Amino acid sequence: MEVIKMELMKADVTVVGGGIAGICAAIAAARQGLQVSLINDRPVLGGNASSEVRVHINGSAYLGNSPSYYAREGGLVEELKLKIFHYNPLYNKKLMLSLSDMVLLDMVYDEPNISLFLNTCVHETGMENGRIKWVEGLQLASERKFRFESPTYIDCSGDGIVGYQAGAHFRWGREAKHEYKEELAPEVADHYTMGDTILFQARDVNYSVPYKRPGFAYDITKLEFFDSIRKGLNHRSFPRKINGLGGLWWLEYGGHMDIIKNNEDIALELRKLVYGIWDYIKNSGEFDDVDNLILDYVCPIPGKRESRRFIGEHMLSQNDLTAKPHFEDAVSVGGWYMDLHANKGIYDEGPATAWNFVPGLYNIPFRSLFSRNIPNLMFAGRNISATHVAFGSTRVMATCGCMGQAVGTAAALCVKYETDPADIVKAHMDELQTQLLRDGQTIVGLQEQLDPYFADGLTMRASSQRSYEHLHPTEEISLEKALCLVLPIQTSVAESVQIKIKNRSEHSETLQVKLFGGERKENYIPASELKDYHLLISAGHDDWITLDLGCKKPADDKIYIVLEGPASLAVHGNEEKLSGAVSFHYRPEVPSRLKKLNKSICFKDLLPSQNMYNPQNVVNGFSRPYGLPNGWISERSEGQEWLEFVFASPKNLDEIHLVFNSQLNLEHFDDPIEPLIQDYDVTLTLEDGTESEINIRGNYLSLNKHQVHAKGVTRIRFDFSATYGSPYYEVFAVKFFAPKNAK
Structure with a gap:
């Protein structure tokens, strides 16, 4: 009998978990030059956002209702969302979700520094001197066995399998009110978590299709909580929304149990409910226009909300989200409401969740993203160092992705300085925050400084400038x-x-x-x-x-x-x-x-008149509205508009970044992002009078990076020729970066 041989995979960082947090962690680390092993136990990437589970990537914009208004996250999460929208404009209707899987795979496969291991389940973690030495994974379909070694590990697995096996300290359930002085916490701590949900999707096939309830499913009319389900379905209005329905998020179960150990029992219970509810919708006679509907898709696995939460150097709590204390080590943002679900889900009396207000964007400290007792372990996603109450806000996937970008970027500094995350806080936070801002990460209140190398003697001109007024009433x-x-x-x-x-x-x-x-x-x-x-x-x-x-x-x-x-x-x-x-x-x-x-x-x-949209704003260090709009806007135009930068002396230029308006007040997109600049040209003039040009057509990203590697640049001109519908051209930021040895 042949024994499966162990294959050794060495990398600079190992990321376990291919959800949104893990993807962002892996890409961030790879773009910093690290060799990355990305391990995912499912056949597709995306976690709860994949075509398997089908949950929207929500975040700090809170479905477009954030009191911060311009609240959607930047960085890799923004890039990911815009790419999904570009390739799959039907994503928000939960259609063609396989294209979203494709976008996530494409982003990972586009990074040559990432080695991706799908269908690979981590089952053992090896320790040496209190540090993680290796993790082992089994790829069932290929019958391959891997040992992953790296100096740093990032656990984005949701349940925290690596941290748990390594002995990292963690919390489970709800903290008592007195522990962190949280008004929303219970008086006495307990073991309750939020439960799981299995989503489903219906489709109109334009002809009558019967449905017979399977034997294992419930006759939901005989359940004690039938009246709650009946009320939730909202009878007569429900069928009008059901074509393409993404399921019932409030159909939740398992929070009163061991959500990990009892995973299969919870999944079976949810399947009994889903197929039983569909029987009621199709056959009760209580619903109009359901004859032509079929149950098109039922998720094969439950979407899990909560299990282990690891303990870092800082435990994020309710007061951090509401009072917003200043964190010197801020690395990402959140903003979703503290969305605390009923303990027993559908079996609980009362509302399915309590939407507890969060007053806009808040910062998340790096100290909440690494273990207090396993020195080479970081985490991102729903397993971070947060109380149950704060977790009600931080758990949504866009927020998790921003934390992923933060730890992936931090991993590069750990390798650079041959150190652990705790030492990054002590000695290298400025460098970490600078890199995160450079890569588009949103951190409330942090401002990028224009390099004095470029600022000295810099002059700016624009073809026009919008007046600070809003005319054309319709x-x-x-x-x-x-x-x-x-x-x-x-x-x-x-x-x-x-x-x-x-x-x-x-x-x-x-x-x-x-x-x-x-x-x-x-x-x-x-x-x-x-x-x-x-x-x-x-x-x-x-x-x-x-x-x-x-x-x-x-x-x-x-x-x-x-x-x-x-x-x-x-x-x-x-x-x-x-x-x-x-x-x-x-x-x-x-x-x-x-x-x-x-x-x-x-x-x-x-009055007084305001010079609000001056081109000087694009180098003020802010890449979105923060108090002031912080951008240049042209006059209303049907043709081209331009921005021009002239240096007092020739400059060596390595890279140019431009940040455009992608409607940061929205969480998702159903229509073209009208103010986004689609077509533009970049012209570099060198000290010998020669010019080089970059031509961009069909841009769909807010952050555009251009590697130029030019010496002796005296002038840069940006000619903008098309948006996706807006009659104005709008630029939030222009950033210049010199080669490391240029000064």
């Missing part, structure tokens, strides 16, 4: 519900602004104007009232009026103008977006929770 927006217009302010005071308002009644009406200031630059939250007054709008009035502002610039650089009045009053607006200036429904009972308007209130003649 529709009336009633004040039946209060509205808020948010205007970023550069100057130390704001005096007045004009809006266009219409009184549709036959008598005078009163417009109430309230002015607020904010506290945090990343947020759009009216916090402190500055002024409150009334204006009488005459009958039939339909013109511009001047609003008195008369206030100092608030701490967050934004003035919040709240407009209240009867339904007969309406302000003029349109559907165009102006970066920085945001309009939304104002709800005085919950002013911190934005209710999107999806329209923009028109304004003009803001």
